[in-house]
Amino acid sequence: MLRRSIAGVALIALCSTVAGCTTADPTVYSGLASAPQLQPNSQDETGRTPYRYKGQVDWRLYSKIIVDPVSIYNGSDNQFVKIAENDKSLLASYMREQFAEKLRTRFAIASIPGPATLRLHLTLTGAKTTTPVLGPFSHIDVGGGAYNAVQAARGREGSMTGSVNYAVELYDAPTNRLLLAYVTKQYPNAMNVGASFSSLEASKVGIRKGADALLAEMK
Structure with missing residues (x-):
């Protein structure tokens, strides 16, 4: 028990000082078509969606949507953290599937x-897998659990847990006029223990949360 407590304290100290416990907030990725339109999002206090653009749009005028294949961002300013190419492809396919599934309840x-x-173009710009062993341990250990409880209350990501970064670009399909664009980072609630037991599950949870958020935006 003492050994576990010491490990938990060490984990808290590490996560307080080392950026490796979490991923960086999204940036205005230079290779995005919408990069010139993106502006700092003053309404975002969590760091999840720091840049955003919204034109004049009435979503009630739209009843259909095209969901493009998801692009995988290869720019030098990408935010992939030690993730294999096949895992990037898996997440991109999962993202298109989940967004289409959510959006077909409205369009x-x-x-x-x-x-x-409408035409939706998604770009996977970064991802981080859950750290093996340490990810689950940081959620069940007493010290790590305390750290994650604080993170959950702040709406921030948990220790050693994966996440996903991506860009949303939504167009009027016939005219190709940009209606909405933003970059975002999504991740599970810091107290979501189940999302820490698979290397990609946290990123998948983030994708599902992101699909829900976009659907809510257009209602």
């Missing part, structure tokens, strides 16, 4: 531009 999924049609 008909279309394949070609037409009246009353």
Whole structure:
């Protein structure tokens, strides 16, 4: 028990001083088509969505949406942290699947531009896997649990837990006019123990949360 407590204290100290416990907040990725339009998001206090653009739009005018294949960002300012190429592809496919599934509860999924049609382009710009062993341990250990409880209360990510960074670009499909764009980082609640037992589960939870957030934006 003493050994576990010491380990927990060490984990808290490490997470307080080392950036490796969490990932950096998203940036205005230079390779995005919407980069010139993105502006600091003064309404974001969590660091999840620090840059955003929204044009004049009435979502009620749209009934269909095209969901493009998800791009994997290869710019030098990407935020992938030691993640394999096949895992990037897996997350990109999962992202398109989850966003399409959520959005079809509000829009008909279309394949070609037409009246009353939106086009969604998602770009996977970064991801971090959950740290093996330390990820689950930091959630069940007394000291690590205390750290994560504080993070959960602040709406911040848990220790040693994965996350996903991506860009949303939403267009009027017939005119290709940009309606909404933002960069965001999503991750599970810091007290979500289940998301820490698989290397990619935390990133997948973040993708599902992001899909819910976009759907709520357009209601």
